[in-house]
Amino acid sequence: MKEADDGGADRTVSHPAGGGADASGRLLRLFEAHRLTPTQRRIAHSLVGKAEEAPFLSSVEVAELAGVSQPSVTRFAVALGFDGYPALRRHLREVTPAQLPPDAAASNAYQQAVHAEIENLRQLAALLADPGPVARAGALLAGSCPLPVLGLRASGAQARGFVYFAAKVHPDVRLLDEGGTMLEDRIDAAVRAGASALLCFALPRHPREVVDALAYARAAGLTVVTVADSAFAPVAAHSDLLLPAAVGTGLVFDTACAPMLLGRALLEAICDGLPDAQARLEEFDAHAAARGMFVD
DSSP: OOOOOOOOOOOEEOOOOSGGGHHHHHHHHHHHTSOOOHHHHHHHHHHHHTTTTGGGOOHHHHHHHHTSOHHHHHHHHHHTTOSSHHHHHHHHHHHSOOOOOOOGGGSOHHHHHHHHHHHHHHHHHHHTTSOHHHHHHHHHHHTOSSEEEEOOGGGHHHHHHHHHHHTTTSSOEEEEOOOSTHHHHHHHHHHHTTOOEEEEEEOSSOOHHHHHHHHHHHHTTOEEEEEESOTTSGGGGGOSEEEEOOOBOSSSSOBOHHHHHHHHHHHHHHHHHOTTHHHHHHHHHHHHHHHTOOOO
16 A cells, blocks of 8 residues: 655646546646645545546545545545535546546456556656646756756666666766665755755655655755656655656556656756757767677
């Protein structure tokens, strides 16, 4: 079960728009217009992840999906301004295109996981229909030297992959992939060296250390850009610009194709903000060829 979200706060969040993500975009706009408790944000997060099925779910099914009690689902609906959950479900059926839930018997568990990731990528494509948030993030990150990139536990792979490629175009990228008492020291060192922004990959489950580190980074004067699994993730309250990309939850361990692709889109935006990015890439290719680094 995923961890509960922390307290909310005002922040900039990029929303899906159009395409296959219409349903999730509508739900995001509905939910984010209200201040919700951590339990209610968990319910909201679960419904956004099942946006096309949400209008057909009973309150019991929603409670099981979110890992909360049925009365919590009722209180959630009331918090949104409805008389109860049936009224909320009627509203969702009115604003969501009529579509039956996918037939789970049509494919095996592995295929279902692939189809779920395809849907996550469709949602990401809809989000990127407005390139403004990613372009803003790229400019912020390109302008930070050094550029600290934070990713702990499950998010470590995303952070390391990003840093591997970013180091080819950015003069000073610093991977922060270990928690503990040294993490704040490394943030301080980046600030002293001239950093102005920090990029965080925050995928579930969300370590408390990440939430604390982002709060510390902002207090130190850094602008925090976060790639998270949801606009309702615990890190949202400590992010200046949050870019959501859903993870797949159909297998024992989450899959993260959409966050990885969003990270590559951010790299593209960073390259647009670095005037010498192409020269650095050509220099790397020349050195690699001279050293016989690659066999292809």
